[in-house]
Amino acid sequence: MEALFWSLTHRPYVTLFMVFFLALSIIEQGRARTFWWVISSYLIALLAEWGSIHYGIPFGDYTYHYEALQNDLVILGVPFFDTISFSFLSYVSFSFGQFLLAPLERQGLDIQRASRWDQRYTLTSLLLGAFLMMVVDWIVDPIANLGDFWFLGKIYHYPEPGIHFGVTFANYCGWFIVALATLATNGWLDRWWGQKESTPFKATSLKGSGLFAPLFWFGIVGFQLGITYWIALNPPEGLDADKTLLQAVTGSYLLAPILVWTLVHLQRPAAPQR
Numbered sequence: 001m002e003a004l005f006w007s008l009t010h011r012p013y014v015t016l017f018m019v020f021f022l023a024l025s026i027i028e029q030g031r032a033r034t035f036w037w038v039i040s041s042y043l044i045a046l047l048a049e050w051g052s053i054h055y056g057i058p059f060g061d062y063t064y065h066y067e068a069l070q071n072d073l074v075i076l077g078v079p080f081f082d083t084i085s086f087s088f089l090s091y092v093s094f095s096f097g098q099f100l101l102a103p104l105e106r107q108g109l110d111i112q113r114a115s116r117w118d119q120r121y122t123l124t125s126l127l128l129g130a131f132l133m134m135v136v137d138w139i140v141d142p143i144a145n146l147g148d149f150w151f152l153g154k155i156y157h158y159p160e161p162g163i164h165f166g167v168t169f170a171n172y173c174g175w176f177i178v179a180l181a182t183l184a185t186n187g188w189l190d191r192w193w194g195q196k197e198s199t200p201f202k203a204t205s206l207k208g209s210g211l212f213a214p215l216f217w218f219g220i221v222g223f224q225l226g227i228t229y230w231i232a233l234n235p236p237e238g239l240d241a242d243k244t245l246l247q248a249v250t251g252s253y254l255l256a257p258i259l260v261w262t263l264v265h266l267q268r269p270a271a272p273q274r
Contacts, residue, residue, distance in 0.1 A: 003073035021088030045086035049078040060170030094129035095213035111210040121187030130179035
């Protein structure tokens with residue numbers, strides 16, 4: 001418990017994002033589905049990370065630095081705060097994908113998704129959600145790989161650095177596979193739980209709640225991109241500032257099309273009021 005408390009208090013960015021995820025998920029799909037999402041996503045991520053540090057599958061080969069994790073909760077050789085983050089990363093990517101695919105209802109600043117509940121887990125939504133989670137990793141892993149230059153710490157390294165600012169191609173493929181497995185599993189759990197409900201679940205309607213997922217998604221990538229710009233423009237000793245600035249600018253280019261897609265989607269004619 002002491003190690004868990006240390007992780008929760010000394011990794012506040014993970015804890016805060018986790019709280020936002022729980023609030024968003026409970027609003028959109030209720031407590032039961034949120035509970036199953038946390039459990040399933042954690043176990044899938046734990047299995048994937050365990051497989052990677054021992055056999056290089058599915059994220060490729062990397063090694064944790066346990067001397068930098070001595071105060072953190074570590075389970076089966078994997079830091080808990082790292083694995084639990086797959087819960088909010090997978091859900092917010094899935095929910096953001098729902099936003100991009102759904103017609104919107106607008107009344108002033110009150111924006112709501114008008115998607116049908118029984119059409120959430122289509123193949124399109126699964127692929128888009130997995131892709132959006134992989135995009136998050138395009139931003140997150142390169143700056144995490146520079147953890148010794150900011151408050152994350154040098155918690156891991158790739159024995160054979162990849163071509164994308166030290167991150168391997170296998171890592172990104174692994175993230176897509178794990179994201180897809182998480183979303184597909186929760187699609188099955190959603191149908192299973194729906195059979196147990198006496199009445200169909202109805203999402204809580206809060207003013208502007210249609211914007212919660214895109215704001216959360218851009219908040220996560222914006223936080224990581226902001227750290228990249230921060231250390232690039234205020235380089236600690238030993239950091240290749242020019243390369244890190246290129247990393248930040250490249251990350252901005254990756255996010256620009258998704259931001260434009262989001263803004264264009266918001267300008268489309270509103271769906272008829274139901």
